[in-house]
Amino acid sequence: MSRRPDPADGGTPGSPGTLASALRKYATAALVSLRSRLAYPTAFAGSLLTFGLFVFVFSRIWSAVYSTQAEISGYDRAGMIWYFIVAEISIFGFSRFYSSLSEDLKGGQVAYLLARPYGFTAYHFSQAMGPALGDSLVLAGEGVLLGLLLGGPFPVTSALQGAALVLSLLLAACLQFFLQFAIAMTAFWIEENAAIFWIYQKLALILGTFLPLEFLPPGAAAAARWTPFPYLSWAPARMAVAWNFGDGLKILAAQAAWAAAAALLCRAVFAAGRGKITANGG
Amino acid sequence: MDRSGHGRPAAYLHFLAAAFSANLQAVAEYRISFLIQVFGMMLNNAAFAAFWAVLISRTGSVGGYGFTDVMVIWALTSTSFGIAHVLWGNVRSLGSIIQRGELDVYLLQPKDPFVNVLASRTIVSAWGDLAYGYLVLAFLPGTGPERLALFTLLALGGSLIFASVFSAAESLTFFLGNAGSLSQAVTEFLLSFSLYPETIFDPGMRWLFYTLLPSGFIAFVPLSVYRNLDWPLVPVLLAVAAVYAAGAYGLFRAGLRRYESGNQVGTRL
Amino acid sequence: MSVIAVEGLSKTFRTRVRGEGLGSSLRALVRPEYRAVPAVRDVSFSVEEGEVVAFLGPNGAGKSTTIKMLTGILTPSSGRARVLGLDPCKDRTRLAMGIGTVFGQKSQLWFHLPPSDSFRLLGAIYEVPPADLARRRADLVERFGIGAYMDVPVRKLSLGERIRCEIAASLLHAPRVLFLDEPTIGLDVVVKREIRALLGELRSRDGVTIFLTSHDIGDIEKICKRAIIIHHGAVVVDESMKTLKHRALARKYIGVKYARPVNLDLPGLPPVKKTEDAGSFVVDTRKHNLQDVIRALVNLGEVLDLTVEDEPLEDIIAEVFGGRTEAEARRAARAGGGLES
Numbered sequence: 001m002s003r004r005p006d007p008a009d010g011g012t013p014g015s016p017g018t019l020a021s022a023l024r025k026y027a028t029a030a031l032v033s034l035r036s037r038l039a040y041p042t043a044f045a046g047s048l049l050t051f052g053l054f055v056f057v058f059s060r061i062w063s064a065v066y067s068t069q070a071e072i073s074g075y076d077r078a079g080m081i082w083y084f085i086v087a088e089i090s091i092f093g094f095s096r097f098y099s100s101l102s103e104d105l106k107g108g109q110v111a112y113l114l115a116r117p118y119g120f121t122a123y124h125f126s127q128a129m130g131p132a133l134g135d136s137l138v139l140a141g142e143g144v145l146l147g148l149l150l151g152g153p154f155p156v157t158s159a160l161q162g163a164a165l166v167l168s169l170l171l172a173a174c175l176q177f178f179l180q181f182a183i184a185m186t187a188f189w190i191e192e193n194a195a196i197f198w199i200y201q202k203l204a205l206i207l208g209t210f211l212p213l214e215f216l217p218p219g220a221a222a223a224a225r226w227t228p229f230p231y232l233s234w235a236p237a238r239m240a241v242a243w244n245f246g247d248g249l250k251i252l253a254a255q256a257a258w259a260a261a262a263a264l265l266c267r268a269v270f271a272a273g274r275g276k277i278t279a280n281g282g
Numbered sequence: 283m284d285r286s287g288h289g290r291p292a293a294y295l296h297f298l299a300a301a302f303s304a305n306l307q308a309v310a311e312y313r314i315s316f317l318i319q320v321f322g323m324m325l326n327n328a329a330f331a332a333f334w335a336v337l338i339s340r341t342g343s344v345g346g347y348g349f350t351d352v353m354v355i356w357a358l359t360s361t362s363f364g365i366a367h368v369l370w371g372n373v374r375s376l377g378s379i380i381q382r383g384e385l386d387v388y389l390l391q392p393k394d395p396f397v398n399v400l401a402s403r404t405i406v407s408a409w410g411d412l413a414y415g416y417l418v419l420a421f422l423p424g425t426g427p428e429r430l431a432l433f434t435l436l437a438l439g440g441s442l443i444f445a446s447v448f449s450a451a452e453s454l455t456f457f458l459g460n461a462g463s464l465s466q467a468v469t470e471f472l473l474s475f476s477l478y479p480e481t482i483f484d485p486g487m488r489w490l491f492y493t494l495l496p497s498g499f500i501a502f503v504p505l506s507v508y509r510n511l512d513w514p515l516v517p518v519l520l521a522v523a524a525v526y527a528a529g530a531y532g533l534f535r536a537g538l539r540r541y542e543s544g545n546q547v548g549t550r551l
Numbered sequence: 552m553s554v555i556a557v558e559g560l561s562k563t564f565r566t567r568v569r570g571e572g573l574g575s576s577l578r579a580l581v582r583p584e585y586r587a588v589p590a591v592r593d594v595s596f597s598v599e600e601g602e603v604v605a606f607l608g609p610n611g612a613g614k615s616t617t618i619k620m621l622t623g624i625l626t627p628s629s630g631r632a633r634v635l636g637l638d639p640c641k642d643r644t645r646l647a648m649g650i651g652t653v654f655g656q657k658s659q660l661w662f663h664l665p666p667s668d669s670f671r672l673l674g675a676i677y678e679v680p681p682a683d684l685a686r687r688r689a690d691l692v693e694r695f696g697i698g699a700y701m702d703v704p705v706r707k708l709s710l711g712e713r714i715r716c717e718i719a720a721s722l723l724h725a726p727r728v729l730f731l732d733e734p735t736i737g738l739d740v741v742v743k744r745e746i747r748a749l750l751g752e753l754r755s756r757d758g759v760t761i762f763l764t765s766h767d768i769g770d771i772e773k774i775c776k777r778a779i780i781i782h783h784g785a786v787v788v789d790e791s792m793k794t795l796k797h798r799a800l801a802r803k804y805i806g807v808k809y810a811r812p813v814n815l816d817l818p819g820l821p822p823v824k825k826t827e828d829a830g831s832f833v834v835d836t837r838k839h840n841l842q843d844v845i846r847a848l849v850n851l852g853e854v855l856d857l858t859v860e861d862e863p864l865e866d867i868i869a870e871v872f873g874g875r876t877e878a879e880a881r882r883a884a885r886a887g888g889g890l891e892s
Contacts, residue, residue: 049467053474060482064345065337072340192314198322202329210333215340293678300675308663387657389624391676392647398676542626542640544564544616 032130044138051092051139052146058084058210059150073214078152079241080212085143085151086240087209087233090169093136094176094232097128098197101184106191121266125177132173161243164252168236171255175231178262185266188273203227208234228258297393298401305371305404312406320410327356327414330477345481350422352479354508355501357415357433359476362440362500364412370445371403374469376452377461385541396534400449429508435516436504442523443496446530447472453530456537468495476501496526552636554728554760555598555621559630562591562616590616592784592877593630600727603754603761605775605792609872613784614764618730621762622652635727648677651721654732658713659720660705666716667701670723677724684723691719695749711742718749728760729753735767747773768865780871782880787871795867802862803841805832810853817847 059081066077075083101124148154156162183200186193207213207229213221224230235251309316331353338349347355366373379385379399388395388402419425419433451468454461476497480488491498499522507515565585591613598604608614619625621632623643632639637646652659660669674684692698695715700708708716714734721729731750735743751774753759765771771778771792778795780788788795807815812827820839822830834844841859848857874880 045463046466050470053470057474057478057482061337061344061478064479064482065341069341192318195318195321195325198325202325205329206332210329211336216336217339293675296678297675300672304661304664304668304672307668308661384657386619386624386654387659389643390622390647390652390654391659392644392678393676394644542624544562544619544625 028130031134044135047092047135048138048142051088052142054088055081055085055143055146056150059146073212074242075212075214079155081151082147082155083212083237083241084209085147086165086169086237089136089139089143090172090176090233090236091204091209093139094132094173095180095201096132096135097177097180098184100128101181102187102193105184105187121181121263121270124181128177129173132177136169136173155241156243158243160245161239161248164243164248165236165239168239168252168255171252171259172232172236174259175228175255175262178259178266179228182262182265182269185269185273188276204229204232208232208237212237228262231255231258294393294397298397301398301401302369302404305402309404309406316406316409319407320413323407323410324414327360330356331418345479347479347481351505351509353418353422355479355505356477357418358436358440358501358504358508359473360411360418361415361433361437362444363473364408364410364415365437365441366444366448367405367408368412369404369441370400370449371405371408372400373445373448374452374465375403376400376449377455377465380452380455380537380541381460395538396449396531400445428511432508432511432513432516436507436519439516439519439523440500440504442520443500443526444472446523446526447496450530450533453534453537456534456540471495472497472500496522499523499526553597553633554600554602554635555596555762556633557597557617557621557630558595558632560591560594560617560620560627560632561589561629562613562620562625563628564588564590589784591620591627591781594781594784594786595630596779596786596789598760598762600760601754601758602777603750603775604763605771605778606762606764606781607766607771607778607868608781612782612872614781615732617781618732618762618764622646622650622730648724649727651724651726651729652731653714653717653721653729653734655736658705658717660713660716662706663704665700665702665704666697666720669705670701670720673720673723679724683725687723687725691722694752695719696745711738711745714738714742714746715749718746722753722759725757726759728762731761731763731765733765733767734763735765735770743767743769750774768863768868772864780868780880782871782874783877785877787874787877787880792864796861796864801836803834803836804858804860804862805834805844805848806830806856806858806860807832807848807854808856809851810855813852815851817844820844 062077062080062084065072066080070076072080104124144154156165179200180197183193183197186196190196207216207220207224207227209232213224213230213234216224231251231254235255238251239248334349334352338344338352344352372379376399385395385399388398391398415433415437416430419430447468448465451465452461454464458464472495475483475491475495480491480498480502483491488498491502499519503515503519506512507519565587567583567585594613594617606614606618616625620627621634621639623639623646626640634646635649637649639646659673660666661672670684670688673679674681674688679687692701695718697712697715697719700712700716705713705716718731718734734750735746738746747770750761750763754761761774763770763775775792777791778788779786806829808829810828815822815825815830817832820832820834822832824831832844832848834841845857845859848854871880874882
């Protein structure tokens with residue numbers, strides 16, 4: 001199983017040609033989405049505002065906390081603030097998959113797309129990833145600005161670290177996509193499945209976004225490592241503020257493994273759901 | 283032209299009660315959706331409560347606020363927000379109502395249009411927000427009948443302030459054409475600042491909490507009133523709430539005069 | 552005292568001129584330019600109690616603007632309007648107690664609730680004493696035939712059922728004047744007929760003054776006794792329906808059918824349609840004497856059938872609407888000759 005799922009672009013998965021064309025395709029899609037965001041700024045402004053507000057408020061919280069102590073669980077004030085920014089870039093930037101997927105699924109496009117099972121997931125992946133990457137770029141821009149203003153100097157100091165951070169964010173994006181897609185597909189069985197998504201969202205917040213894993217009570221932290229949630233936000237945030245090569249590699253590997261597992265989960269849910277649809281006659 | 287023989291205020295109370303009852307019935311049609319939304323809200327609040335519990339257990343207090351303090355301002359904000367949207371469900375839809383020309387229906391009825399339009403809807407999930415405050419208090423130490431009564435009064439004042447600020451932001455539609463994003467921003471800011479300890483913000487910012495984004499009157503001052511059972515401050519807070527309400531009403535009337543002259547941008551003839 | 556009295560009513564909108572492009576937008580910020588749009592110009596008319604008036608005009612003529620000024624939603628630029636003796640703008644709330652409104656898309660009934668709940672709420676809004684409310688409600692439900700729908704959520708009702716409930720709702724507080732805007736739009740023929748009958752009954756039984764805007768000629772012909780036509784912001788016609796039909800245009804439509812084929816080409820008056828033994832003619836009675844034409848037709852052969860009709864109201868009104876200026880519209884209404892050249 002390849003580390004990064006290739007969309008059905010033709011050619012054998014894993015071959016350089018496919019990878020390059022896939023990358024080019026996503027870059028284009030991301031740029032297109034970026035341009036459209038800039039053309040209609042008000043639509044995206046809400047996200048930018050909320051993101052900015054959260055970063056600001058949490059920077060104040062951490063400043064207040066660190067007024068009496070210099071370091072907690074290995075994080076200092078600046079580190080905590082940058083941690084939060086990177087975590088939120090991942091959470092904010094990659095949270096919209098569920099709602100757009102849900103709309104598509106409930107909109108009845110399903111029957112038409114069922115013809116090509118592998119294409120179904122891959123199709124949605126390529127549709128959704130471009131805009132999400134575009135959004136995240138903008139958020140990242142805002143985040144870096146705020147981080148420099150409120151937190152301190154930019155924590156990424158080497159090209160290797162930078163590459164690891166980007167890779168970690170991309171893996172987090174994939175993991176988000178597959179998990180949210182699997183949840184969206186529960187619509188085949190439960191119409192009001194929004195609650196499931198909300199539970200997923202909140203767990204993502206508690207386990208690694210608001211607080212690093214290291215802050216959680218030891219039992220909770222240990223249990224959390226067995227779930228995918230830390231690999232959505234804690235993982236890339238660690239890359240940014242607590243980088244060392246060995247740990248970084250381990251985290252990236254765990255992210256990749258989870259992304260692969262989630263992709264398989266999607267496949268399984270889809271197969272089960274497809275059976276249900278055809279049984280009901282669409 | 284008072285037909286029913288009641289005085290004006292009694293007629294208004296009767297009208298508001300009837301509107302409220304109609305609202306409840308409309309909501310009863312969507313029981314499942316209501317339960318789901320309330321669940322979502324509770325989930326969100328629980329996540330934040332967990333965050334604060336863990337953080338404060340590690341750090342002792344944040345900005346002088348202990349865990350109970352944070353929970354109380356959440357309770358105050360939540361219940362105030364809930365009451366505002368239960369009684370005056372259109373506070374954040376006023377702008378789009380104006381833009382769609384739906385205000386006319388209310389203008390044609392013999393009741394004050396501001397009161398009429400705001401009271402003509404209830405937000406389902408707001409009942410959850412309303413209940414959440416009391417739920418939190420039930421789990422906190424020191425809650426007794428006196429504190430519950432005090433809390434209720436504080437929340438009523440807070441709800442009036444929420445309703446005033448939201449409807450004032452929405453009334454800017456009369457002047458700006460589309461105040462949707464502004465109103466959204468106001469909501470986010472006001473809610474955000476009301477849910478975190480006041481002291482983490484610079485003194486330079488805090489004047490804001492007692493003017494345009496009155497978190498001070500919704501959460502911070504009520505917090506100390508609640509803790510210290512400072513009853514004499516209650517009428518003061520309610521008076522402040524009344525001032526905000528008067529301001530919102532005045533802004534709406536000014537906008538309405540503009541609307542009636544028909545010269546706003548994008549007049550629909 | 553007239554129920555509606557309008558004198559020199561005018562409304563000019565000042566809209567900001569928005570140019571294209573960044574340059575003019577910036578200029579507009581610094582020095583905004585306004586354009587005056589006269590929507591209603593010097594309109595005067597009065598309506599007595601119990602009248603049923605059709606208020607007509609093409610889109611953009613100033614109809615909605617006038618009605619908004621009459622109901623207090625819009626302030627006039629100049630002139631005065633009095634409804635039930637009250638200034639609609641200054642005394643809007645008081646006036647609301649005495650008027651009813653049924654305005655097209657704007658529903659007074661709550662969408663998710665059955666009409667009976669809306670009726671209760673409206674009773675509270677209009678401060679109708681409970682005993683009166685119950686009595687009027689029962690009466691209206693029976694007359695409008697909506698008993699079966701009173702407990703069905705409005706969103707589940709058909710358009711015709713909903714309109715009937717809307718009109719009934721607007722009458723709960725026993726208003727003296729009823730303003731209706733396009734009440735039968737989108738309804739099928741049968742329902743339209745029912746609504747028209749109900750509205751007619753309102754006038755005859757309850758003495759309600761009805762001010763009706765409509766594009767449906769059937770509404771106007773069947774219910775209204777008087778037509779006020781507004782175009783380019785001014786009143787171009789204000790007459791009884793009878794006068795409008797008989798005098799506005801001097802055209803008669805004649806259809807004739809013969810027992811055997813005849814030559815239907817009358818000198819100076821060719822038929823608009825003809826077959827071997829039948830034909831139709833449009834006679835401008837200013838040019839041809841009607842009696843002469845009929846005599847000539849009868850002399851052509853054995854007549855099986857002869858019809859003489861007025862120009863359809865629809866055509867009359869279409870001609871008035873077609874006038875590109877106020878003067879043209881007036882002239883169309885007067886048919887150029889006869890009363891005014």
